[in-house]
Amino acid sequence: MGTIRVCKDPTKPSITPVTTSTARNETINGSHQFKISGYSLSKGMGIGKYIASDTFIVGGYAWAVYFYPDGKSAEDNAAYVSLFIALASEGTDVRALFELTLLDQSGKERHKVHTHFGRTLESGPYALKYRGSMWGYKRFFKRTLLETSDYLKDDCLSVSCCVGVVKSYTEGPKTYSIPVPPSDIGKQFGKLLEGGRFTDVNFEVDGERFAAHKLVLATRSPVFKAQLFGPLKDQNTQCIKVEDMEVPVFKALLHFIYWDALPDMEDLVDLSPKWASTLMAQHLLAAADRYALERLKLLCEAKLCEDVAINTVATTLALAEQHHCSQLKAVCLKFIASPENLKGR
Known part of the structure; x- marks a missing residue:
């Protein structure tokens, strides 16, 4: 029997896999504000x-701003102030972009x-070779003009x-594709509460x-920690009484502790959706402050900032004052100060 031989067509190019990579250049940005108080006392320090x-x-x-009140070098005859940014840590060929702004205070x-x-x-970009390398301006501003500006x-x-x-x-091609689901730890803890297993208080x-x-x-x-495990812990964990709090509010509090999210307010309060949301947020803010749940407190504060209305602003303002919610207080005061919001009162 004969042998079959397959020969490549020399007129057709062979196909080889193509790989790719991408070189990326980006900046990591940061800013700093530098105030020079008592400017007149800095004059006369000397050139340099x-x-x-x-x-x-x-x-x-590390970086630093350098201000020369009498100029950086003698050739400027001390007629200008100089301003520079300096590399303040060890580095070789650090490439960077810079911005210097003298702020108008009028x-x-x-x-x-x-x-x-x-x-x-x-x-x-500007390249800095070593610690102490600078970028800036020897003649940044003429002193006589600066002092009258x-x-x-x-x-x-x-x-x-x-x-x-x-x-x-440089980014190369990924050799894998693994879908990672979002975290569901809140859901897991929520099921722990709903299931009622292993409860001990x-x-x-x-x-x-x-x-x-x-x-x-x-x-x-931290409040529950002190109450349940601290030196003055509650001895009767079979039944700890919670005073001055309504059932829907405590339900919402527990929901947040386990789920790390706000519950559906309408399911907890038998009111119209709008007032249920505002009323629960008011009570829940107080509960969050009571038990030092800072994230819950901020969520409630943000919710109340969105829902300020004529019928609720007085109560919300009192809550903001009592529980030290500065942004919520500012929103309420701005609302009250607006003549349009007080029409018909």
Whole structure:
């Protein structure tokens, strides 16, 4: 029997797998505001003498702002103030973008800005070779003009500095595709509460009992931790009475502790949807403050900020004052101050 041989057609190119990779360049940005108070007292320090800001970290490197009230170098004849950003930590060939802004303190927003950001750079980002390398301006501002400008107020200058450290990395093709579901730990703990298994503490609220788990409560709330495990812990965990709280509010509190989310307010209160939401948020904010549940307190504060109305603003303002909710208080006061909101009262 003969042998069959398969020959490649020399006129057709062979097909080989194609792989890809992408080189990415991006900036890690950070900013710092530097105030120079008592500017007039800094004059006369001498050419090359500076006032430095505190160091701040951007892109893994330390940076500082240097202000020279009598100029950085002698050739400027001390007629200008100088302003620089300096690398304040060890680094080699650190590439970065910079922005220096002398803030207009008159409210007219006429700031003096020198920036790399948002414009085409002919030679690319600035490279700093070693600790102490600087970028900035020897002749940043003529002193005589500065001292009669809106940049100087109450003998104080304010400088804003932004640094964007350039990072480069290469991405290759992924060799896997593993779908990772979102976290459902709240759902798991919620089922633990709903199932009622392994409970070891009971609460009585307005004649109704609720079973729960000491460790979960203590982990979520420092107040429950002290009540259940502290030196002055409640001895009778078979039935701990909760005073001054209504049943729907305690239900919502437990729901958040286990689920880490707000429950459906309409299911808990027999009112119209709008008033149920506001009323529950008011009571729940007080309960959250009582048990030091800061995230729940902020959720309630945000909810109440959205729902300020003529019928609820007085109660909400009193709650904001009592429980130290500064943003909610500000929203209520602004609402009250608006003439349109008080029409028909």
